[in-house]
Amino acid sequence: MKAATFLRAAAIAAACTLLLGASAMEPEAAAAGAARPFGTHPVVHPAGAAAAPGGVAAADAATAAAYDRWKAAYVRAGCGTGSYYVDASSSTAPGTRVVSEGQGYGMVITALMAGHDPQARTVFDGLFRYADAHPSATDPDLMAWNQSTSCASIPGNDSSATDGDLDIAFGLLLADTQWGSAGTIDYAGEALRIIAALKRSAINPQTFLPELGDWVSAESGYLYGTRTSDLMVDHFTAFENATGDVFWGQVARASSALVAELQETASPGTGLLPDFAVNTDTVPAPAPPGYLESPYDGDHNWNAVRTPWRLASSALLVGDAASRAATGRVSSWIIEATGGRPDRVRAGYELDGTPLQTYGDLAFTAQFGAGAMPDARRQGWVDAVWTAIRTAPAAGYYSDSLALQSMLLMSNNSWLPALEAPSGVQRIGGENRYAVSAAVSASTFAPGVATVYLASGAVFPDALSASAAAGAEGSPVLLTPRDAIPAHVSAELSRLAPDRIIVLGGPATVSEAVVSSLAPTGAEVVRIGGADRYAVSAAVSSRTFDDASPRVAYAASGQVFPDALSGSAAAGADGAPVLLVARDSVPAPIATELGRLDADSVLVLGGSNTVSASTFAALDRTAPATRVGGTDRYAVAAAVSARTFEPSRVRTVYVASGAVFPDALSASATAVANHAPVLLVTRDSVPAATAAELRRLAPSRIVVLGGTATVSDAVASSLAAFLAR
Numbered sequence: 001m002k003a004a005t006f007l008r009a010a011a012i013a014a015a016c017t018l019l020l021g022a023s024a025m026e027p028e029a030a031a032a033g034a035a036r037p038f039g040t041h042p043v044v045h046p047a048g049a050a051a052a053p054g055g056v057a058a059a060d061a062a063t064a065a066a067y068d069r070w071k072a073a074y075v076r077a078g079c080g081t082g083s084y085y086v087d088a089s090s091s092t093a094p095g096t097r098v099v100s101e102g103q104g105y106g107m108v109i110t111a112l113m114a115g116h117d118p119q120a121r122t123v124f125d126g127l128f129r130y131a132d133a134h135p136s137a138t139d140p141d142l143m144a145w146n147q148s149t150s151c152a153s154i155p156g157n158d159s160s161a162t163d164g165d166l167d168i169a170f171g172l173l174l175a176d177t178q179w180g181s182a183g184t185i186d187y188a189g190e191a192l193r194i195i196a197a198l199k200r201s202a203i204n205p206q207t208f209l210p211e212l213g214d215w216v217s218a219e220s221g222y223l224y225g226t227r228t229s230d231l232m233v234d235h236f237t238a239f240e241n242a243t244g245d246v247f248w249g250q251v252a253r254a255s256s257a258l259v260a261e262l263q264e265t266a267s268p269g270t271g272l273l274p275d276f277a278v279n280t281d282t283v284p285a286p287a288p289p290g291y292l293e294s295p296y297d298g299d300h301n302w303n304a305v306r307t308p309w310r311l312a313s314s315a316l317l318v319g320d321a322a323s324r325a326a327t328g329r330v331s332s333w334i335i336e337a338t339g340g341r342p343d344r345v346r347a348g349y350e351l352d353g354t355p356l357q358t359y360g361d362l363a364f365t366a367q368f369g370a371g372a373m374p375d376a377r378r379q380g381w382v383d384a385v386w387t388a389i390r391t392a393p394a395a396g397y398y399s400d401s402l403a404l405q406s407m408l409l410m411s412n413n414s415w416l417p418a419l420e421a422p423s424g425v426q427r428i429g430g431e432n433r434y435a436v437s438a439a440v441s442a443s444t445f446a447p448g449v450a451t452v453y454l455a456s457g458a459v460f461p462d463a464l465s466a467s468a469a470a471g472a473e474g475s476p477v478l479l480t481p482r483d484a485i486p487a488h489v490s491a492e493l494s495r496l497a498p499d500r501i502i503v504l505g506g507p508a509t510v511s512e513a514v515v516s517s518l519a520p521t522g523a524e525v526v527r528i529g530g531a532d533r534y535a536v537s538a539a540v541s542s543r544t545f546d547d548a549s550p551r552v553a554y555a556a557s558g559q560v561f562p563d564a565l566s567g568s569a570a571a572g573a574d575g576a577p578v579l580l581v582a583r584d585s586v587p588a589p590i591a592t593e594l595g596r597l598d599a600d601s602v603l604v605l606g607g608s609n610t611v612s613a614s615t616f617a618a619l620d621r622t623a624p625a626t627r628v629g630g631t632d633r634y635a636v637a638a639a640v641s642a643r644t645f646e647p648s649r650v651r652t653v654y655v656a657s658g659a660v661f662p663d664a665l666s667a668s669a670t671a672v673a674n675h676a677p678v679l680l681v682t683r684d685s686v687p688a689a690t691a692a693e694l695r696r697l698a699p700s701r702i703v704v705l706g707g708t709a710t711v712s713d714a715v716a717s718s719l720a721a722f723l724a725r
Helices: 009-020 056-074 100-112 120-132 162-179 187-201 233-243 247-265 304-318 321-338 362-371 376-391 397-410 433-442 461-473 487-496 512-517 533-544 562-574 588-597 613-622 633-644 662-673 688-697 713-722
Strands: 075-077 084-086 096-099 146-148 276-278 424-428 451-456 477-480 500-504 524-528 552-557 578-581 601-605 625-628 652-657 678-681 701-705
Touching: 056 075, 056 100, 056 376, 056 397, 084 096, 084 100, 084 120, 096 100, 100 120, 100 162, 100 397, 120 162, 162 187, 162 233, 187 233, 187 247, 233 247, 233 304, 247 321, 304 321, 304 362, 304 397, 321 362, 321 376, 321 461, 321 562, 362 376, 362 397, 376 397, 424 433, 424 713, 433 477, 433 487, 433 662, 451 461, 451 487, 461 477, 461 500, 461 533, 461 562, 461 578, 461 662, 477 487, 477 662, 524 533, 533 578, 533 588, 552 562, 552 588, 562 578, 562 601, 562 633, 562 662, 562 678, 578 588, 588 613, 601 613, 613 625, 625 633, 633 678, 633 688, 652 662, 652 688, 662 678, 662 701, 678 688, 688 713, 701 713
Parallel strands: 424 701, 451 477, 451 500, 500 524, 552 578, 552 601, 601 625, 652 678, 652 701
Antiparallel strands: 075 084, 096 146
């Protein structure tokens, strides 16, 4: 939405009458040709997620019925031959009938409902025809934001609004997966055209954040503002998959970093996001009143209402740990604030949790329910919200559209498009381990990251502990010798321009001279040290993971590197810490940290040669423990990957030497950012366990870490056989 004025109680009541009086379309058998018909649930949600109550069939039936009501109330044929539009007039300013956001919602919804609705493709094509026939006056490959009752774009509002175009492009990718692109409309080609337009006209090239629309310029005063509900990590991931353009990965990571920073600085007690954020090039903050739409532009209002659902979508469909943590903060607060009663949710909040209104609205209730989906510990709240959505009267185009999309996610009927650009095997190398760490960071992380971790490249324990934490924060790990920062690493620090540099370990591993040399960066420099590697491991976990965030804690040997090395990427994907233990004991700092975390379970990496039976038993006394082992380090890495990563959500696999630690050490945080596993090879062969896991994952991209001294060209070439065909 660009400047929508939402109707309040009287209009909501009128909309209820409209929807209840509409006749629902009778569902029919699955439409021919749908590759992923509604109700087939092609995505497996990550372990530990909640589920819609009442069983799969009941949830599907309720969602289908809600769709039928929504379609009857809001989807209209007209405004051109073969065109359809979503009638938004019940929720927008007088005289406005269509908004680009509504067309995007409609395209996503109808693509997902194919197989239930035999008209889905016809309606989808008509919705796209309408969007295509109403181009933005600024970039004609994007859609004009709104149209009047005469079907004409409204002067002054005939440029784009980014949220609508993001969903239109995403919907086209869904359509390509659902029906293929060989018909009347080349869905994939149209999606790629719009994605290219979004890149050139709607994403800030400095901050990698979505702009408000293609009308934004340096002179507009809005260059460093963004709508928080546009921070759609799942969409950006799909765009990167479809185009092969790492730019979209940078947009995803910048979005996650902004969410984390706003939650930390503006809403530490609630996690609520504002409708708009400003100063995204310096110190991001909630927008002031009247910034673009209303006196509530800096509050959690009718734009930001969508953020819990958007974050949960990214957590469930992409496996994004940062999104899971972010929506978890909001869920913890809203459940406590309402006493677990959805009827106490109010229509808008200040960021400290003070209600803006005395009444509630279905949009807010539904989105808070969807936001709780990534964590089964909130199943009771999910059940209560599902019942509230299912039994609610109509609430107008906007609220009903958000409620339906919440139901699609909650019933596990949302999924990520399958289109992937051709890729292959690539190598990230360098003249030494420090150059490799800088190159790995540069391949993934955009300038302006909040935090960079700096650890010794001569010893492994400190960086091992930090990899999962860094990945969860969207931060790179760079390596340094004890006494001087290498030129490649210094250059990468300058490029990243972080707000904070966390130095891992004491002066014995990273000297005070190195810490002092960081002063010219202008970043805050913090050292996390301890009496030994176990104390450092506990301190890193304590700093990063609050006592409500991890469902599971990972434990691995602090005396050898391979198990923790491969486990860090999996732990990051789970939003979990990696804690180091001795072979025959749980060190005191680790025991204390496990008690503080109070995780539901402990995953022990490696066999009894690295973590003994007695240590396993001690860990099991803190929380139910499970061991992931194997005949060797290669088998353990493959087993950890198989336990954590679903092939449908993995595009990239990182491959590193299992004989030396530095290359994979640098990559673990990057792997987390890309939701990718780290698998191990020898210099001259691909072990059988690694080969089997690569065949299972069938990635479209494999990244070899390090030079030919650690992974030979012959091995790199042989990896092409495992790429998706």
